Amino acid sequence: GESVGLHLPTLSVQEGDNSIINCAYSNSASDYFIWYKQESGKGPQFIIDIRSNMDKRQGQRVTVLLNKTVKHLSLQIAATQPGDSAVYFCAEKMGGNEKLTFGTGTRLTIIP
Amino acid sequence: GAGVSQSPRYKVAKRGQDVALRCDPISGHVSLFWYQQALGQGPEFLTYFQNEAQLDKSGLPSDRFFAERPEGSVSTLKIQRTQQEDSAVYLCASRVDRDTEQFFGPGTRLTVL
Numbered sequence: 001g002e003s004v005g006l007h008l009p010t011l012s013v014q015e016g017d018n019s020i021i022n023c024a025y026s027n028s029a030s031d032y033f034i035w036y037k038q039e040s041g042k043g044p045q046f047i048i049d050i051r052s053n054m055d056k057r058q059g060q061r062v063t064v065l066l067n068k069t070v071k072h073l074s075l076q077i078a079a080t081q082p083g084d085s086a087v088y089f090c091a092e093k094m095g096g097n098e099k100l101t102f103g104t105g106t107r108l109t110i111i112p
Numbered sequence: 113g114a115g116v117s118q119s120p121r122y123k124v125a126k127r128g129q130d131v132a133l134r135c136d137p138i139s140g141h142v143s144l145f146w147y148q149q150a151l152g153q154g155p156e157f158l159t160y161f162q163n164e165a166q167l168d169k170s171g172l173p174s175d176r177f178f179a180e181r182p183e184g185s186v187s188t189l190k191i192q193r194t195q196q197e198d199s200a201v202y203l204c205a206s207r208v209d210r211d212t213e214q215f216f217g218p219g220t221r222l223t224v225l
Contacts, residue, residue: 043216045216046214099157100155104152105154
């Protein structure tokens with residue numbers, strides 16, 4: 001069935017560098033996308049979201065880009081810090097359907 | 113204020129036992145969700161409540177899984193006759209209303225031996 005997927009399962013980035021985590025989605029009916037961060041032993045933590053009528057949204061040190069043409073979502077984290085080490089999930093939601101569909105996640109490791 | 117809380121945090125059950133997992137959402141949050149997260153995977157939707165009404169239970173894997181939220185606040189996920197494949201982290205999330213952020217609890221790690 002249709003699902004959200006990620007290109008890379010692991011990513012290592014030097015502290016202070018920028019990181020980019022990518023996500024491909026296949027359901028063209030999805031209209032809302034969210035990035036979550038999950039640390040070991042904890043539940044997912046909301047980072048940033050974007051609706052399908054936008055192609056870019058910025059938060060504190062994070063930017064989400066949405067390319068509906070190729071059904072691609074990315075999360076950019078600027079000036080990475082050790083506390084950014086975690087698993088990052090993208091999730092999608094279709095209008096009229098309340099559930100979130102998550103991808104399998106990318107583990108981001110920040111190298112000191 | 114307090115976030116979403118779940119209890120117990122860890123549960124070990126023998127195959128065939130029944131278990132009950134509790135979720136205390138953030139006070140005032142109308143919507144409540146249950147997700148199942150297998151090791152190394154993303155969360156998968158199980159069921160959704162709006163107040164006390166269970167509006168979507170399409171993700172429940174079998175009739176051994178049952179969820180309730182009788183007073184529109186605390187919710188319980190019950191798994192009957194547990195199987196080894198039920199071993200996972202069960203996450204609860206709540207939100208103020210539609211089209212708002214879901215806040216997740218820490219999860220209950222269920223291990224079925």
